[in-house]
Amino acid sequence: MENIVDIKTPISEEDVRKLKAGDFVRLTGEKVYIVANSNVAGILLDSIDKGQPIFDLKGSVIYHCPCGLEKLDGGYRVRWVGATTSMMSEPVTPRLIELGARVIMGKGGMGKATLQAMQHYGAVYLATVGATSSLLVRGVSKVLKMVHPDIWLCQLEVSNFGPAIVGMDAHGRNLFDEVMEAARQKASEIMAQWGQVGKS
Amino acid sequence: MAISTEILVNVSARLYEIACKTVPADVQNALKEAYNHESSCLAREQLKQMLENISVAKEDDNIICQDLGLPHFFVKYGTRVQLEGDGDLRSAVSKGLKKLYEEPPHLWTRHVNPLNWAPGPNWEGIGTPFVYVDLLPGADYIQLTAFPKGTGSSMWGKVTLYEPKHATLEHVTKFVLDCLFDAGPRACPPYIIGVGIGGTLDSVAHLAKTATMRPLGKKHPNPDIARMETQILGSVNKTGIGVMGLGGDITALAVNIDYASTHSYRTPLAFELNCWPGRQASATIYSDGSVKYGVG
Numbered sequence A: 001m002e003n004i005v006d007i008k009t010p011i012s013e014e015d016v017r018k019l020k021a022g023d024f025v026r027l028t029g030e031k032v033y034i035v036a037n038s039n040v041a042g043i044l045l046d047s048i049d050k051g052q053p054i055f056d057l058k059g060s061v062i063y064h065c066p067c068g069l070e071k072l073d074g075g076y077r078v079r080w081v082g083a084t085t086s087m088m089s090e091p092v093t094p095r096l097i098e099l100g101a102r103v104i105m106g107k108g109g110m111g112k113a114t115l116q117a118m119q120h121y122g123a124v125y126l127a128t129v130g131a132t133s134s135l136l137v138r139g140v141s142k143v144l145k146m147v148h149p150d151i152w153l154c155q156l157e158v159s160n161f162g163p164a165i166v167g168m169d170a171h172g173r174n175l176f177d178e179v180m181e182a183a184r185q186k187a188s189e190i191m192a193q194w195g196q197v198g199k200s
Numbered sequence B: 001m002a003i004s005t006e007i008l009v010n011v012s013a014r015l016y017e018i019a020c021k022t023v024p025a026d027v028q029n030a031l032k033e034a035y036n037h038e039s040s041c042l043a044r045e046q047l048k049q050m051l052e053n054i055s056v057a058k059e060d061d062n063i064i065c066q067d068l069g070l071p072h073f074f075v076k077y078g079t080r081v082q083l084e085g086d087g088d089l090r091s092a093v094s095k096g097l098k099k100l101y102e103e104p105p106h107l108w109t110r111h112v113n114p115l116n117w118a119p120g121p122n123w124e125g126i127g128t129p130f131v132y133v134d135l136l137p138g139a140d141y142i143q144l145t146a147f148p149k150g151t152g153s154s155m156w157g158k159v160t161l162y163e164p165k166h167a168t169l170e171h172v173t174k175f176v177l178d179c180l181f182d183a184g185p186r187a188c189p190p191y192i193i194g195v196g197i198g199g200t201l202d203s204v205a206h207l208a209k210t211a212t213m214r215p216l217g218k219k220h221p222n223p224d225i226a227r228m229e230t231q232i233l234g235s236v237n238k239t240g241i242g243v244m245g246l247g248g249d250i251t252a253l254a255v256n257i258d259y260a261s262t263h264s265y266r267t268p269l270a271f272e273l274n275c276w277p278g279r280q281a282s283a284t285i286y287s288d289g290s291v292k293y294g295v296g
Helices: A013-017 A038-049 A086-098 A112-122 A133-137 A175-199 B005-021 B025-037 B041-059 B089-102 B169-183 B201-211 B223-238
Strands: A004-008 A024-034 A060-063 A068-072 A075-080 A101-106 A124-127 A140-148 A153-168 B070-078 B130-136 B141-149 B158-160 B191-197 B252-259 B269-274 B281-286 B291-293
Touching (some): A013 A101, A013 A112, A024 A124, A038 A140, A060 A086, A075 A133, A075 A140, A086 A101, A086 A112, A101 A112, A112 A124, A112 A153, A153 A175, A153 B041, A175 B223, B005 B141, B005 B281, B005 B291, B025 B041, B070 B089, B158 B201, B169 B191, B169 B223, B169 B269, B191 B201, B191 B223, B201 B252, B223 B252
Parallel strands (some): A004 A024, A024 A060, B191 B252
Antiparallel strands (some): A024 A153, A124 A153, B070 B141, B158 B269, B191 B269, B281 B291
Protein backbone atom coordinates (compact mmCIF):
# COMPACT_ATOMS: atom_id res chain seq x y z
CA MET A 1 0.00 0.00 0.00
CA GLU A 2 0.99 3.66 -0.44
CA ASN A 3 2.43 5.58 2.49
CA ILE A 4 -0.11 6.37 5.14
CA VAL A 5 -0.14 9.77 6.82
CA ASP A 6 -1.02 9.62 10.52
CA ILE A 7 -2.95 12.63 11.75
CA LYS A 8 -3.91 13.50 15.30
CA THR A 9 -6.69 15.78 16.52
CA PRO A 10 -6.78 18.69 17.07
CA ILE A 11 -5.72 19.04 13.44
CA SER A 12 -3.84 22.14 12.33
CA GLU A 13 -4.22 24.04 9.07
CA GLU A 14 -0.65 23.02 8.24
CA ASP A 15 -1.53 19.32 8.73
CA VAL A 16 -4.26 19.44 6.11
CA ARG A 17 -2.53 21.75 3.63
CA LYS A 18 0.24 19.12 3.38
CA LEU A 19 -2.23 16.49 2.19
CA LYS A 20 -2.86 15.84 -1.49
CA ALA A 21 -5.76 14.14 -3.24
CA GLY A 22 -5.10 10.39 -3.29
CA ASP A 23 -3.13 10.28 -0.01
CA PHE A 24 -4.07 7.71 2.62
CA VAL A 25 -4.79 9.06 6.10
CA ARG A 26 -5.23 7.37 9.47
CA LEU A 27 -6.86 9.34 12.28
CA THR A 28 -6.21 9.31 16.01
CA GLY A 29 -7.66 11.59 18.66
CA GLU A 30 -10.63 12.84 20.62
CA LYS A 31 -12.17 15.46 18.37
CA VAL A 32 -14.22 13.26 16.07
CA TYR A 33 -17.85 14.32 15.85
CA ILE A 34 -20.57 12.17 14.40
CA VAL A 35 -22.81 14.52 12.43
CA ALA A 36 -24.69 12.34 9.98
CA ASN A 37 -26.47 14.89 7.79
CA SER A 38 -27.63 18.51 7.40
CA ASN A 39 -30.48 18.14 9.89
CA VAL A 40 -28.14 16.95 12.63
CA ALA A 41 -25.58 19.61 11.69
CA GLY A 42 -28.37 22.18 12.07
CA ILE A 43 -28.69 21.27 15.76
CA LEU A 44 -24.93 21.68 16.22
CA LEU A 45 -24.88 25.03 14.39
CA ASP A 46 -27.88 26.24 16.40
CA SER A 47 -26.01 25.53 19.63
CA ILE A 48 -23.03 27.52 18.37
CA ASP A 49 -25.23 30.45 17.28
CA LYS A 50 -26.83 30.50 20.73
CA GLY A 51 -23.41 30.70 22.39
CA GLN A 52 -23.71 27.23 23.97
CA PRO A 53 -21.73 25.08 21.57
CA ILE A 54 -22.26 21.33 21.86
CA PHE A 55 -18.76 20.77 20.44
CA ASP A 56 -15.67 22.86 19.82
CA LEU A 57 -15.11 22.58 16.08
CA LYS A 58 -11.52 23.90 16.03
CA GLY A 59 -9.26 21.22 14.53
CA SER A 60 -12.04 18.65 14.47
CA VAL A 61 -13.23 15.81 12.25
CA ILE A 62 -16.88 15.75 11.13
CA TYR A 63 -17.95 12.23 10.23
CA HIS A 64 -21.09 11.51 8.17
CA CYS A 65 -22.18 8.37 9.94
CA PRO A 66 -25.45 6.98 11.24
CA CYS A 67 -23.70 4.78 13.76
CA GLY A 68 -25.06 1.97 15.92
CA LEU A 69 -24.92 3.08 19.57
CA GLU A 70 -25.72 0.52 22.23
CA LYS A 71 -26.51 1.80 25.71
CA LEU A 72 -24.48 0.19 28.45
CA ASP A 73 -24.20 0.90 32.18
CA GLY A 74 -22.46 4.25 32.37
CA GLY A 75 -22.16 4.95 28.65
CA TYR A 76 -22.47 3.78 25.09
CA ARG A 77 -20.70 1.26 22.91
CA VAL A 78 -20.32 1.76 19.16
CA ARG A 79 -21.56 -1.35 17.36
CA TRP A 80 -21.37 -0.03 13.79
CA VAL A 81 -19.78 3.03 12.31
CA GLY A 82 -19.79 3.02 8.47
CA ALA A 83 -20.14 6.21 6.47
CA THR A 84 -23.26 7.52 4.80
CA THR A 85 -23.59 9.68 1.64
CA SER A 86 -21.79 12.97 2.24
CA MET A 87 -23.75 15.03 -0.29
CA MET A 88 -26.64 15.03 2.22
CA SER A 89 -24.47 17.42 4.27
CA GLU A 90 -23.42 19.75 1.46
CA PRO A 91 -25.60 22.76 2.48
CA VAL A 92 -24.05 23.06 5.97
CA THR A 93 -20.47 21.96 5.39
CA PRO A 94 -18.89 25.27 4.29
CA ARG A 95 -20.06 26.79 7.60
CA LEU A 96 -18.64 23.88 9.64
CA ILE A 97 -15.30 24.37 7.88
CA GLU A 98 -15.43 28.12 8.49
CA LEU A 99 -15.94 27.36 12.18
CA GLY A 100 -12.81 25.22 12.36
CA ALA A 101 -13.50 21.66 11.13
CA ARG A 102 -10.36 20.41 9.32
CA VAL A 103 -11.54 17.02 8.11
CA ILE A 104 -14.91 16.13 6.63
CA MET A 105 -15.24 12.36 6.37
CA GLY A 106 -17.85 10.20 4.70
CA LYS A 107 -18.43 8.58 1.34
CA GLY A 108 -19.12 9.67 -2.22
CA GLY A 109 -17.52 13.14 -2.12
CA MET A 110 -19.03 16.61 -1.91
CA GLY A 111 -19.82 19.69 -3.95
CA LYS A 112 -18.27 22.93 -5.14
CA ALA A 113 -19.12 25.11 -2.12
CA THR A 114 -17.42 22.62 0.20
CA LEU A 115 -14.36 22.43 -2.06
CA GLN A 116 -14.09 26.22 -2.08
CA ALA A 117 -14.33 26.36 1.72
CA MET A 118 -11.64 23.67 1.96
CA GLN A 119 -9.30 25.78 -0.18
CA HIS A 120 -10.10 28.99 1.65
CA TYR A 121 -9.91 27.84 5.27
CA GLY A 122 -7.76 24.71 4.96
CA ALA A 123 -9.64 21.41 5.21
CA VAL A 124 -9.83 18.07 3.41
CA TYR A 125 -12.43 15.45 2.59
CA LEU A 126 -11.61 11.89 3.61
CA ALA A 127 -13.37 9.11 1.74
CA THR A 128 -13.95 5.93 3.70
CA VAL A 129 -14.82 2.74 1.87
CA GLY A 130 -18.59 2.21 1.96
CA ALA A 131 -19.96 -0.84 3.76
CA THR A 132 -16.81 -1.52 5.79
CA SER A 133 -18.37 -0.96 9.19
CA SER A 134 -16.73 -3.89 10.99
CA LEU A 135 -13.27 -2.80 9.90
CA LEU A 136 -13.84 0.82 10.88
CA VAL A 137 -15.38 0.00 14.25
CA ARG A 138 -12.02 -1.45 15.34
CA GLY A 139 -10.62 2.10 15.12
CA VAL A 140 -13.11 3.52 17.63
CA SER A 141 -11.83 3.69 21.22
CA LYS A 142 -14.85 5.12 23.01
CA VAL A 143 -17.81 7.47 23.02
CA LEU A 144 -16.61 10.59 24.84
CA LYS A 145 -19.81 12.62 24.80
CA MET A 146 -23.33 11.64 23.91
CA VAL A 147 -25.65 14.45 22.86
CA HIS A 148 -28.54 12.70 21.14
CA PRO A 149 -28.37 8.92 20.56
CA ASP A 150 -31.47 8.82 18.32
CA ILE A 151 -29.78 11.00 15.71
CA TRP A 152 -26.29 9.67 16.50
CA LEU A 153 -24.99 13.12 17.57
CA CYS A 154 -21.92 12.29 19.64
CA GLN A 155 -18.17 12.65 20.08
CA LEU A 156 -15.80 9.72 19.60
CA GLU A 157 -12.22 8.99 20.48
CA VAL A 158 -10.55 7.09 17.64
CA SER A 159 -7.22 5.34 17.30
CA ASN A 160 -5.67 4.54 13.90
CA PHE A 161 -9.08 4.95 12.28
CA GLY A 162 -9.01 4.17 8.55
CA PRO A 163 -6.99 4.49 6.40
CA ALA A 164 -9.27 6.76 4.41
CA ILE A 165 -8.42 8.44 1.11
CA VAL A 166 -8.08 12.19 0.57
CA GLY A 167 -10.85 12.62 -2.01
CA MET A 168 -10.85 16.43 -1.95
CA ASP A 169 -7.84 18.47 -0.87
CA ALA A 170 -7.16 22.04 0.21
CA HIS A 171 -5.59 22.83 -3.17
CA GLY A 172 -8.81 22.63 -5.18
CA ARG A 173 -8.72 19.01 -6.32
CA ASN A 174 -11.83 16.86 -6.16
CA LEU A 175 -11.03 13.31 -7.28
CA PHE A 176 -14.71 12.39 -7.49
CA ASP A 177 -15.41 15.23 -9.94
CA GLU A 178 -12.31 14.41 -11.98
CA VAL A 179 -13.32 10.75 -12.28
CA MET A 180 -16.94 11.57 -13.17
CA GLU A 181 -15.89 14.12 -15.78
CA ALA A 182 -13.60 11.58 -17.46
CA ALA A 183 -16.39 8.98 -17.20
CA ARG A 184 -18.84 11.28 -19.00
CA GLN A 185 -16.32 11.72 -21.79
CA LYS A 186 -15.93 7.94 -22.07
CA ALA A 187 -19.72 7.50 -22.12
CA SER A 188 -19.99 10.00 -25.00
CA GLU A 189 -17.39 8.00 -26.91
CA ILE A 190 -19.27 4.75 -26.25
CA MET A 191 -22.55 6.23 -27.48
CA ALA A 192 -20.87 7.89 -30.49
CA GLN A 193 -19.93 4.48 -31.93
CA TRP A 194 -23.60 3.85 -32.79
CA GLY A 195 -23.82 7.25 -34.42
CA GLN A 196 -20.91 6.26 -36.66
CA VAL A 197 -22.46 2.91 -37.49
CA GLY A 198 -25.62 4.73 -38.53
CA LYS A 199 -23.68 7.13 -40.78
CA SER A 200 -21.61 4.51 -42.60
CA MET B 1 -46.78 -32.32 8.45
CA ALA B 2 -47.22 -28.58 8.88
CA ILE B 3 -44.30 -26.17 9.21
CA SER B 4 -44.51 -24.46 12.58
CA THR B 5 -44.70 -20.69 13.02
CA GLU B 6 -41.74 -20.93 15.38
CA ILE B 7 -39.54 -22.32 12.59
CA LEU B 8 -40.63 -19.54 10.22
CA VAL B 9 -39.90 -16.88 12.85
CA ASN B 10 -36.48 -18.31 13.72
CA VAL B 11 -35.41 -18.86 10.12
CA SER B 12 -36.51 -15.32 9.14
CA ALA B 13 -34.45 -13.83 11.98
CA ARG B 14 -31.42 -16.01 11.25
CA LEU B 15 -31.51 -15.27 7.51
CA TYR B 16 -31.65 -11.53 7.99
CA GLU B 17 -28.75 -11.76 10.44
CA ILE B 18 -26.69 -13.82 7.96
CA ALA B 19 -27.52 -11.35 5.18
CA CYS B 20 -26.27 -8.44 7.32
CA LYS B 21 -23.10 -10.14 8.59
CA THR B 22 -21.79 -11.91 5.50
CA VAL B 23 -21.23 -11.38 1.80
CA PRO B 24 -22.43 -14.16 -0.55
CA ALA B 25 -19.65 -16.42 -1.88
CA ASP B 26 -20.22 -15.42 -5.53
CA VAL B 27 -19.81 -11.74 -4.63
CA GLN B 28 -16.66 -12.48 -2.62
CA ASN B 29 -15.22 -14.31 -5.63
CA ALA B 30 -16.06 -11.42 -7.94
CA LEU B 31 -14.37 -8.96 -5.55
CA LYS B 32 -11.22 -11.12 -5.38
CA GLU B 33 -11.20 -11.35 -9.16
CA ALA B 34 -11.56 -7.56 -9.39
CA TYR B 35 -8.72 -7.11 -6.88
CA ASN B 36 -6.43 -9.38 -8.94
CA HIS B 37 -7.11 -7.54 -12.20
CA GLU B 38 -7.51 -3.95 -11.06
CA SER B 39 -4.83 -1.56 -12.30
CA SER B 40 -5.71 1.45 -10.11
CA CYS B 41 -3.89 1.59 -6.79
CA LEU B 42 -6.74 3.48 -5.07
CA ALA B 43 -9.26 0.92 -6.30
CA ARG B 44 -7.08 -2.01 -5.19
CA GLU B 45 -6.65 -0.59 -1.69
CA GLN B 46 -10.39 -0.13 -1.37
CA LEU B 47 -11.15 -3.63 -2.67
CA LYS B 48 -8.64 -4.89 -0.09
CA GLN B 49 -10.52 -3.07 2.67
CA MET B 50 -13.81 -4.54 1.43
CA LEU B 51 -12.34 -8.06 1.57
CA GLU B 52 -10.79 -7.36 4.99
CA ASN B 53 -14.12 -6.09 6.24
CA ILE B 54 -15.73 -9.41 5.29
CA SER B 55 -13.12 -11.28 7.37
CA VAL B 56 -13.32 -8.87 10.31
CA ALA B 57 -17.13 -9.06 10.33
CA LYS B 58 -16.77 -12.83 10.68
CA GLU B 59 -14.09 -12.62 13.39
CA ASP B 60 -15.95 -10.00 15.41
CA ASP B 61 -19.40 -11.38 14.62
CA ASN B 62 -20.39 -7.93 13.39
CA ILE B 63 -22.27 -6.48 10.44
CA ILE B 64 -20.91 -5.59 6.98
CA CYS B 65 -22.71 -2.25 6.63
CA GLN B 66 -24.25 0.08 9.20
CA ASP B 67 -27.37 0.37 7.03
CA LEU B 68 -29.46 -2.68 7.88
CA GLY B 69 -31.88 -1.76 5.17
CA LEU B 70 -35.54 -2.01 4.40
CA PRO B 71 -36.28 -5.71 4.84
CA HIS B 72 -37.40 -7.63 1.76
CA PHE B 73 -38.20 -11.34 1.85
CA PHE B 74 -38.70 -13.42 -1.28
CA VAL B 75 -40.67 -16.61 -0.71
CA LYS B 76 -40.99 -19.55 -3.06
CA TYR B 77 -43.85 -21.49 -1.60
CA GLY B 78 -44.27 -25.16 -2.41
CA THR B 79 -47.94 -25.83 -3.09
CA ARG B 80 -47.87 -29.03 -1.01
CA VAL B 81 -46.62 -27.20 2.08
CA GLN B 82 -48.92 -26.66 5.01
CA LEU B 83 -48.32 -23.97 7.58
CA GLU B 84 -49.28 -24.26 11.22
CA GLY B 85 -52.19 -22.17 12.52
CA ASP B 86 -53.47 -19.40 10.25
CA GLY B 87 -50.37 -19.63 8.06
CA ASP B 88 -49.63 -15.92 8.35
CA LEU B 89 -46.21 -15.91 6.74
CA ARG B 90 -45.88 -12.12 6.78
CA SER B 91 -46.53 -11.93 10.50
CA ALA B 92 -43.96 -14.71 11.10
CA VAL B 93 -41.34 -12.74 9.16
CA SER B 94 -42.18 -9.57 11.14
CA LYS B 95 -41.81 -11.47 14.40
CA GLY B 96 -38.46 -12.79 13.23
CA LEU B 97 -37.20 -9.26 12.60
CA LYS B 98 -38.44 -8.05 15.99
CA LYS B 99 -36.59 -10.92 17.60
CA LEU B 100 -33.36 -9.67 16.00
CA TYR B 101 -33.56 -6.65 18.26
CA GLU B 102 -35.11 -8.13 21.37
CA GLU B 103 -32.73 -11.07 21.60
CA PRO B 104 -29.09 -11.59 20.56
CA PRO B 105 -27.63 -10.46 18.18
CA HIS B 106 -29.57 -7.26 19.09
CA LEU B 107 -29.58 -5.68 15.66
CA TRP B 108 -31.92 -2.80 15.06
CA THR B 109 -33.01 -0.29 12.47
CA ARG B 110 -35.88 2.18 12.26
CA HIS B 111 -37.92 3.03 9.22
CA VAL B 112 -39.64 6.36 8.79
CA ASN B 113 -43.15 7.38 7.83
CA PRO B 114 -42.86 8.95 4.35
CA LEU B 115 -45.42 11.64 5.25
CA ASN B 116 -43.41 13.19 8.06
CA TRP B 117 -40.20 11.15 8.43
CA ALA B 118 -41.27 10.08 11.93
CA PRO B 119 -39.37 6.91 12.84
CA GLY B 120 -41.35 3.84 13.84
CA PRO B 121 -40.34 1.28 16.49
CA ASN B 122 -37.35 -0.93 15.65
CA TRP B 123 -38.02 -3.02 12.54
CA GLU B 124 -41.71 -2.05 12.46
CA GLY B 125 -43.15 -0.01 9.64
CA ILE B 126 -46.12 0.72 7.44
CA GLY B 127 -46.45 -2.12 4.95
CA THR B 128 -43.04 -3.53 5.85
CA PRO B 129 -41.38 -5.99 5.71
CA PHE B 130 -41.93 -6.41 1.98
CA VAL B 131 -42.79 -10.06 1.39
CA TYR B 132 -43.08 -11.39 -2.16
CA VAL B 133 -44.55 -14.84 -2.68
CA ASP B 134 -44.20 -17.05 -5.72
CA LEU B 135 -45.45 -20.63 -6.01
CA LEU B 136 -43.49 -23.83 -6.55
CA PRO B 137 -46.05 -26.29 -7.99
CA GLY B 138 -45.95 -29.68 -6.30
CA ALA B 139 -43.03 -28.88 -3.97
CA ASP B 140 -43.16 -29.74 -0.26
CA TYR B 141 -40.74 -27.04 0.85
CA ILE B 142 -40.40 -23.27 1.12
CA GLN B 143 -37.42 -21.31 -0.14
CA LEU B 144 -36.96 -18.10 1.81
CA THR B 145 -34.52 -15.32 0.87
CA ALA B 146 -33.76 -12.31 3.05
CA PHE B 147 -32.74 -9.25 1.07
CA PRO B 148 -31.83 -6.11 3.04
CA LYS B 149 -32.12 -3.07 0.80
CA GLY B 150 -30.01 -0.16 2.06
CA THR B 151 -30.80 3.52 1.55
CA GLY B 152 -28.02 4.18 -0.96
CA SER B 153 -28.85 1.20 -3.11
CA SER B 154 -32.58 2.10 -3.05
CA MET B 155 -32.21 5.67 -4.23
CA TRP B 156 -31.14 5.37 -7.85
CA GLY B 157 -33.60 2.96 -9.37
CA LYS B 158 -35.54 4.28 -12.35
CA VAL B 159 -38.43 3.19 -14.55
CA THR B 160 -39.43 4.56 -17.91
CA LEU B 161 -42.68 3.26 -19.38
CA TYR B 162 -43.23 4.90 -22.71
CA GLU B 163 -40.18 4.17 -24.79
CA PRO B 164 -41.31 4.22 -28.40
CA LYS B 165 -38.51 1.94 -29.56
CA HIS B 166 -37.78 -1.71 -29.09
CA ALA B 167 -34.94 -2.55 -26.72
CA THR B 168 -31.84 -2.38 -28.89
CA LEU B 169 -28.37 -2.63 -27.40
CA GLU B 170 -27.85 1.08 -28.10
CA HIS B 171 -31.11 2.03 -26.45
CA VAL B 172 -30.61 -0.05 -23.30
CA THR B 173 -26.95 0.99 -22.98
CA LYS B 174 -27.92 4.67 -23.11
CA PHE B 175 -30.62 4.12 -20.47
CA VAL B 176 -28.21 2.24 -18.17
CA LEU B 177 -25.44 4.83 -18.55
CA ASP B 178 -27.86 7.72 -17.86
CA CYS B 179 -29.04 5.99 -14.67
CA LEU B 180 -25.46 5.15 -13.71
CA PHE B 181 -24.43 8.80 -14.00
CA ASP B 182 -27.35 9.84 -11.78
CA ALA B 183 -26.11 7.43 -9.11
CA GLY B 184 -22.45 8.31 -9.61
CA PRO B 185 -20.37 6.95 -6.72
CA ARG B 186 -23.11 7.41 -4.12
CA ALA B 187 -24.36 3.83 -3.76
CA CYS B 188 -21.00 2.11 -3.08
CA PRO B 189 -19.63 0.76 -6.37
CA PRO B 190 -18.63 -1.72 -7.74
CA TYR B 191 -22.35 -2.14 -8.36
CA ILE B 192 -24.49 -5.11 -9.20
CA ILE B 193 -26.79 -3.67 -11.86
CA GLY B 194 -30.23 -5.08 -12.67
CA VAL B 195 -32.18 -4.13 -15.79
CA GLY B 196 -35.80 -4.98 -16.54
CA ILE B 197 -37.15 -4.87 -20.09
CA GLY B 198 -40.87 -5.15 -20.90
CA GLY B 199 -43.91 -5.77 -18.71
CA THR B 200 -45.64 -2.87 -16.94
CA LEU B 201 -44.81 -0.46 -14.11
CA ASP B 202 -44.55 -3.00 -11.30
CA SER B 203 -43.40 -6.00 -13.31
CA VAL B 204 -40.52 -4.19 -15.05
CA ALA B 205 -39.30 -2.85 -11.70
CA HIS B 206 -39.59 -6.32 -10.17
CA LEU B 207 -37.60 -7.81 -13.06
CA ALA B 208 -34.81 -5.28 -12.48
CA LYS B 209 -34.74 -5.82 -8.73
CA THR B 210 -34.70 -9.61 -8.90
CA ALA B 211 -32.04 -9.39 -11.64
CA THR B 212 -29.71 -7.84 -9.03
CA MET B 213 -30.22 -11.01 -6.94
CA ARG B 214 -29.10 -13.44 -9.64
CA PRO B 215 -25.83 -15.23 -8.75
CA LEU B 216 -22.87 -13.39 -10.27
CA GLY B 217 -21.37 -15.10 -13.29
CA LYS B 218 -24.68 -16.67 -14.28
CA LYS B 219 -25.86 -15.22 -17.57
CA HIS B 220 -29.45 -15.01 -18.81
CA PRO B 221 -30.49 -18.24 -20.63
CA ASN B 222 -31.53 -16.29 -23.74
CA PRO B 223 -28.25 -15.82 -25.68
CA ASP B 224 -29.35 -12.41 -27.06
CA ILE B 225 -29.98 -11.13 -23.53
CA ALA B 226 -26.76 -12.75 -22.27
CA ARG B 227 -24.80 -10.98 -25.03
CA MET B 228 -26.44 -7.68 -24.12
CA GLU B 229 -25.44 -8.21 -20.45
CA THR B 230 -21.80 -8.72 -21.42
CA GLN B 231 -21.73 -5.75 -23.78
CA ILE B 232 -23.39 -3.33 -21.36
CA LEU B 233 -21.11 -4.48 -18.52
CA GLY B 234 -18.17 -3.69 -20.81
CA SER B 235 -19.54 -0.18 -21.46
CA VAL B 236 -20.22 0.45 -17.75
CA ASN B 237 -16.68 -0.56 -16.82
CA LYS B 238 -15.19 1.55 -19.63
CA THR B 239 -16.53 4.67 -17.88
CA GLY B 240 -13.80 4.20 -15.25
CA ILE B 241 -15.99 5.41 -12.35
CA GLY B 242 -14.37 2.61 -10.40
CA VAL B 243 -14.50 1.48 -6.78
CA MET B 244 -16.35 4.08 -4.67
CA GLY B 245 -16.11 6.56 -7.55
CA LEU B 246 -12.38 7.13 -7.21
CA GLY B 247 -11.56 5.61 -10.60
CA GLY B 248 -10.57 2.16 -11.82
CA ASP B 249 -11.31 -0.70 -14.15
CA ILE B 250 -14.30 -2.14 -12.30
CA THR B 251 -17.44 -0.03 -11.86
CA ALA B 252 -19.87 -2.95 -11.81
CA LEU B 253 -19.43 -6.61 -10.92
CA ALA B 254 -22.34 -7.56 -13.17
CA VAL B 255 -25.12 -6.30 -15.39
CA ASN B 256 -28.02 -8.74 -15.12
CA ILE B 257 -31.00 -8.30 -17.42
CA ASP B 258 -34.40 -9.93 -17.31
CA TYR B 259 -37.31 -9.40 -19.66
CA ALA B 260 -41.01 -10.04 -20.23
CA SER B 261 -43.47 -9.39 -23.02
CA THR B 262 -45.16 -6.03 -23.15
CA HIS B 263 -47.91 -4.13 -24.94
CA SER B 264 -47.45 -3.31 -28.59
CA TYR B 265 -44.86 -0.81 -29.73
CA ARG B 266 -43.53 0.46 -26.45
CA THR B 267 -40.81 -0.79 -24.18
CA PRO B 268 -40.78 -0.22 -20.44
CA LEU B 269 -37.26 -0.21 -19.01
CA ALA B 270 -36.16 -0.37 -15.38
CA PHE B 271 -32.80 0.14 -13.74
CA GLU B 272 -31.93 -1.02 -10.26
CA LEU B 273 -28.62 -1.46 -8.54
CA ASN B 274 -27.21 -3.09 -5.50
CA CYS B 275 -24.18 -1.94 -3.56
CA TRP B 276 -21.01 -4.04 -3.62
CA PRO B 277 -21.85 -6.45 -0.73
CA GLY B 278 -24.91 -7.75 -2.66
CA ARG B 279 -26.41 -8.81 0.66
CA GLN B 280 -28.85 -11.72 0.63
CA ALA B 281 -29.26 -15.05 2.38
CA SER B 282 -31.47 -18.04 1.59
CA ALA B 283 -32.75 -21.18 3.26
CA THR B 284 -35.00 -24.08 2.37
CA ILE B 285 -37.56 -25.15 4.96
CA TYR B 286 -38.93 -28.67 4.41
CA SER B 287 -42.30 -29.98 5.47
CA ASP B 288 -40.69 -32.18 8.13
CA GLY B 289 -39.34 -29.04 9.80
CA SER B 290 -35.72 -29.47 8.71
CA VAL B 291 -33.92 -26.38 7.45
CA LYS B 292 -31.04 -26.11 5.01
CA TYR B 293 -29.23 -22.79 4.85
CA GLY B 294 -27.59 -21.70 1.62
CA VAL B 295 -28.70 -20.86 -1.89
CA GLY B 296 -31.89 -22.77 -2.65
